[in-house]
Amino acid sequence: MDKLLLRGNGPLRGELRISGAKNAALPCLAASILAREPVGLRNIPHLRDVTTTLELLSCLGARVLVDEQLGVEIDPRSVHSLVAPYELVKTMRASILVLGPLLARYGSAEVSLPGGCAIGSRPVTVHLNGLQALGAEIRLEDGFVKARAQRLRGASIVMEMVSVTGTENLLMAATLAEGHTRIENAAREPEVVDLARMLTAMGARISGAGTSVIEVEGVDSLHGCEHQILPDRIETGTYLVAAAMTGGDVFLRRTDPRLLDSVLAKLREAGAELQEDGDGIRLRMQQRPRAVDIRTAPYPAFPTDMQAQFMALDAIAEGSAKITETIFENRFMHVSELQRLGAHIDSDGKTAVVRGVPRLQGAPVMATDLRASACLVLAGLVAEGETLIDRIYHLDRGYEVIEEKLGALGADIRRVRNQSGKAA
Numbered sequence: 220m221d222k223l224l225l226r227g228n229g230p231l232r233g234e235l236r237i238s239g240a241k242n243a244a245l246p247c248l249a250a251s252i253l254a255r256e257p258v259g260l261r262n263i264p265h266l267r268d269v270t271t272t273l274e275l276l277s278c279l280g281a282r283v284l285v286d287e288q289l290g291v292e293i294d295p296r297s298v299h300s301l302v303a304p305y306e307l308v309k310t311m312r313a314s315i316l317v318l319g320p321l322l323a324r325y326g327s328a329e330v331s332l333p334g335g336c337a338i339g340s341r342p343v344t345v346h347l348n349g350l351q352a353l354g355a356e357i358r359l360e361d362g363f364v365k366a367r368a369q370r371l372r373g374a375s376i377v378m379e380m381v382s383v384t385g386t387e388n389l390l391m392a393a394t395l396a397e398g399h400t401r402i403e404n405a406a407r408e409p410e411v412v413d414l415a416r417m418l419t420a421m422g423a424r425i426s427g428a429g430t431s432v433i434e435v436e437g438v439d440s441l442h443g444c445e446h447q448i449l450p451d452r453i454e455t456g457t458y459l460v461a462a463a464m465t466g467g468d469v470f471l472r473r474t475d476p477r478l479l480d481s482v483l484a485k486l487r488e489a490g491a492e493l494q495e496d497g498d499g500i501r502l503r504m505q506q507r508p509r510a511v512d513i514r515t516a517p518y519p520a521f522p523t524d525m526q527a528q529f530m531a532l533d534a535i536a537e538g539s540a541k542i543t544e545t546i547f548e549n550r551f552m553h554v555s556e557l558q559r560l561g562a563h564i565d566s567d568g569k570t571a572v573v574r575g576v577p578r579l580q581g582a583p584v585m586a587t588d589l590r591a592s593a594c595l596v597l598a599g600l601v602a603e604g605e606t607l608i609d610r611i612y613h614l615d616r617g618y619e620v621i622e623e624k625l626g627a628l629g630a631d632i633r634r635v636r637n638q639s640g641k642a643a
């Protein structure tokens with residue numbers, strides 16, 4: 220198992236390019252199943268979750284072509300299996316996103332239930348209730364969601380809670396349903412908007428994406444398209460926090476700061492100077508960060524996917540801060556690892572009070588989930604001595620070549636590869 224070795228060595232400086240968003244690429248890849256022609260996707264990030272999704276599409280029978288610049292072409296005309304097997308689904312919750320497209324396009328789907336992941340129970344009830352409202356017959360059998368429908372029918376759906384993947388599944392299903400669908404209490408995340416842009420380019424009739432009411436007029440078929448995945452706002456936010464924590468000066472290219480308002484507001488509150496510039500954003504930090512309170516909630520409020528990174532910032536900030544996680548019941552697993560590095564944090568599961576210390580001390584730590592891993596990398600950048608992070612396969616699900624990108628900004632970071640299969 221690979222590990223990351225870091226030594227805190229001062230401010231990050233320089234420029235780097237932000238990748239396409241994982242959480243937009245995965246639904247867009249799933250949406251390709253809806254088309255009657257090949258679909259081309261650009262700015263696809265090179266991530267383990269993308270590879271798993273491409274394997275899943277191949278397993279369904281789609282022809283997948285990956286080109287040098289990591290553009291991907293998917294030809295769904297050869298799809299012949301409507302079963303998403305456990306072996307692939309268990310490694311990635313986003314696999315549930317093939318359910319809506321398979322059902323809408325082929326009238327049947329069997330998708331293994333995604334397992335409960337470390338950050339919380341993550342049910343898919345609102346996906347299933349919404350598909351039933353569109354006329355699907357759904358059974359849960361042998362760990363699979365088995366869904367059938369002659370043709371889905373448009374319906375008015377009020378989502379019980381704001382669900383990002385739930386909104387995406389229903390939106391994709393509704394594009395080929397007969398008649399009009401209205402989705403209320405829809406997620407407003409930019410990744411939902413990106414998916415709607417792609418579906419519209421395929422001939423879907425959608426309005427309201429980005430608001431909490433999305434309306435879809437079903438069409439008989441969807442054609443191919445070329446679509447550019449939007450920049451990763453969470454990767455952007457993670458590198459901005461890295462620069463802020465190290466007292467650095469970095470420019471992040473090919474990103475869209477408008478997707479990050481709530482995060483940028485918190486960085487300013489922490490003392491960072493931000494400058495939006497053409498296709499990117501520059502951050503300069505000339506003081507020790509001030510502690511900032513965080514409360515996660517659906518977009519446009521502060522994203523749960525940035526909570527762990529801000530806990531790392533608060534751990535070395537001036538003053539105390541309260542962090543409240545409202546989306547997932549178990550997303551504080553980085554607390555005990557930050558404590559190993561010398562952070563002062565009291566947590567009761569849903570809230571954490573962080574008292575900033577002037578300096579962290581390097582130690583061996585364990586990554587437990589994707590953003591918890593990012594939080595430990597940030598802490599390692601400012602810790603005195605060596606920090607060795609184990610189980611970084613989580614990180615590889617969501618950050619493209621993180622050690623190269625941080626290395627280019629001057630960080631002392633290196634991947635320790637384990638060739639033998641024994642602990643490195």
Ligand SMILES: CC(=O)N[C@H]1[C@@H](OP(=O)(O)OP(=O)(O)OC[C@H]2O[C@@H](n3ccc(=O)[nH]c3=O)[C@H](O)[C@@H]2O)O[C@H](CO)[C@@H](O)[C@@H]1O
Binds near residue numbers: 339408
């Ligand atoms: C609203 C929100 O911030 N969603 C986050 C969630 O999306 P993801 O789509 O994975 O999760 P959902 O948005 O569906 O879940 C949001 C909340 O609703 C609950 N829920 C969801 C579906 C359901 O049927 N029943 C139910 O109770 C979940 O347990 C969770 O507490 O994780 C992603 C990965 O970290 C983040 O990128 C998303 O920003």
Ligand SMILES: C=C(OP(=O)(O)O)C(=O)O
Binds near residue numbers: 312524589
């Ligand atoms: C937890 C995340 O992803 P996933 O929903 O794929 O588990 C994330 O993006 O932070």
